[in-house]
Amino acid sequence: MxxxxxxxxxxxxxxxxxxxxxxxxxxxxxxxxxxxxxxxxxxxxxxxxxxxxxxxxxxxxxxxxxxxxxxxxPKAVSPAPWEPVSTPGIPRLTFVIDNVDDAFARLRPHGAELVGEVAQYEDILRYAYVRGPAGVIVGLVEELG
CATH class of the missing domain: 3.10.180.10 (2,3-Dihydroxybiphenyl 1,2-Dioxygenase, domain 1)
Structure with missing residues (x-):
C-alpha cells in the first residue's frame, strides 16, 4: 500500500x-x-x-x-466540542495566508474569535488560532521575510 x-x-x-x-x-x-x-x-x-x-x-x-x-x-446527541487547544482530538486546521490581521478582520464578521493572541515567532512567522464554525480551531500562519 x-x-x-x-x-x-x-x-x-x-x-x-x-x-x-x-x-x-x-x-x-x-x-x-x-x-x-x-x-x-x-x-x-x-x-x-x-x-x-x-x-x-x-x-x-x-x-x-x-x-x-x-x-x-439522525440528530446529534451532544454539541460540538468547545475545548482548549490542548485537548486531544480537537480538530485544528491551519492555513498559510498573506496577512494574519487582514484574515482575522475578514473572518470576525463570520463569527471568528481569537483563541489567544497573534504571536510572532522570531522573524519567521506570525501565527494565530481562531474559533471557526462548530468550534473548530483554525490556524492562520503568515510567513515573514
Missing part, C-alpha cells in the same frame, strides 16, 4: 451556509454542494437513515479541501 495524498478534512457544522461564508472569507473556493443519503451513506457512517447536505471547498492552490456537512438525520 502507498499513501497517495490527503484528500480532504471533514467538519460537521450546524449552519452550513454560515460555515461556507466563513471559509470563503478565508479565501477558499466553493466547489459544489449536494444532498447526501441512501444505503451507501448509511454503510459509510454506520448511521441509519442518514440525511445530510455537504459542501466542498478548495484552497487556491487546488490541493487542500474542506468538506462541510450538516446532518439532518
Amino acid at each position: 502507498t499513501l497517495k495524498r490527503m484528500d480532504h478534512v471533514g467538519i460537521v457544522v450546524e449552519d452550513l451556509p454560515a460555515a461556507i461564508e466563513f471559509f470563503v472569507a478565508l479565501g477558499m473556493e466553493l466547489v459544489g454542494q449536494a444532498p447526501v443519503g441512501g444505503e451507501w451513506a448509511d454503510k459509510l457512517t454506520a448511521l441509519e437513515g442518514l440525511r445530510a447536505d455537504i459542501a466542498m471547498l478548495r484552497t487556491p492552490d487546488g490541493h487542500g479541501q474542506v468538506e462541510l456537512s450538516t446532518i439532518h438525520h
Whole structure:
C-alpha cells in the first residue's frame, strides 16, 4: 500500500451556509454542494437513515479541501466540542495566508474569535488560532521575510 495524498478534512457544522461564508472569507473556493443519503451513506457512517447536505471547498492552490456537512438525520446527541487547544482530538486546521490581521478582520464578521493572541515567532512567522464554525480551531500562519 502507498499513501497517495490527503484528500480532504471533514467538519460537521450546524449552519452550513454560515460555515461556507466563513471559509470563503478565508479565501477558499466553493466547489459544489449536494444532498447526501441512501444505503451507501448509511454503510459509510454506520448511521441509519442518514440525511445530510455537504459542501466542498478548495484552497487556491487546488490541493487542500474542506468538506462541510450538516446532518439532518439522525440528530446529534451532544454539541460540538468547545475545548482548549490542548485537548486531544480537537480538530485544528491551519492555513498559510498573506496577512494574519487582514484574515482575522475578514473572518470576525463570520463569527471568528481569537483563541489567544497573534504571536510572532522570531522573524519567521506570525501565527494565530481562531474559533471557526462548530468550534473548530483554525490556524492562520503568515510567513515573514
